[in-house]
Amino acid sequence: MTENKTYDVIIIGGSYAGLSAAMALGRSLRKTLVIDSGKPCNIKTPHSHNFLTQDGKSPKEISAIAKHQVEQYDTVHFYEGIADSAKKTDGGFEIITRDGKQFISKKLILATGISDLVPDVKGYKESWGISLIHCPYCHGYEYRNQKTGIIANGDRAFHLASLVKNLTSEVTIFTTGKSTFNDQEKETLKQNEIDIIETEISILKHQNGYIESLILSDGREIKLNAVYAGFTYKQHSDIAENLGCEFTENGHIKTDHAQKTNIPGLFVCGDNSSMMRSVSSAVMTGNVAGAMVNMELVTDRF
The missing domain is CATH 3.50.50.60 (FAD/NAD(P)-binding domain)
Structure with missing residues (x-):
């Protein structure tokens, strides 16, 4: 748990996309907070494939390696918990966690994923x-x-x-x-x-x-x-909807090529905004989101 309250960037979701964004921001010396509950949607999947250098490893193993590497960047901090709500402010965003903690940031990245609506059939x-x-x-x-x-x-x-x-x-x-x-x-x-x-x-x-x-x-x-x-799904978090994000007809958060939403300062990455549900795709979109958020922060000051 971190004692800090104010950050350049808050990332909600600490799986592949969120960690990828965090690495890009850590390497850019951005004070970053990753809020994650530690319960990814692929928790039962025995092996992950189609991702160079990690083919055949378990999702848990890949996430552990990724988090260990991101932790080496001392401007990146982690908070284990659930982000319950987010509010747009004049200076950026205010996040409230389920246990009542409050954090604020200039920019926000949602890497919150989706939840599969698996039918109630035995097995x-x-x-x-x-x-x-x-x-x-x-x-x-x-x-x-x-x-x-x-x-x-x-x-x-x-x-x-x-x-x-x-x-x-x-x-x-x-x-x-x-x-x-x-x-x-x-x-x-x-x-x-x-x-x-x-x-x-x-x-x-x-x-x-x-x-x-x-x-x-x-x-x-x-x-x-x-x-x-081909089961249906829903957004794992309602934060994007509550902030006023636009959605595609398939239920994904609408984003441009830079992973930016229609809400100023709000970026998204991973399954919540893409039909491509793979580790490699999540890492790619997270990297883009992190880089583009850093570019916005640079532009805001330079």
């Missing part, structure tokens, strides 16, 4: 992030040439199917209700030997998060090794 939550997965680039290689399902419908399912078919010949789409594919999409899926099952799913059978099969509401059991899912 889903236990398997989410392990073998019930969201991204072929993050997990697809490990499940190549294996029996794979896709729980989604319409455009999302069709998009996933095109990617997953490249990794395995055994693909089945579960729309959990009447499919919404158009005639051309249905024909394309048929040509690629991808079955469509519209029956509801009752149970996802697994062992410690590793899928064995899906049991349908009509009693059928479909053997599978992995399942991709």
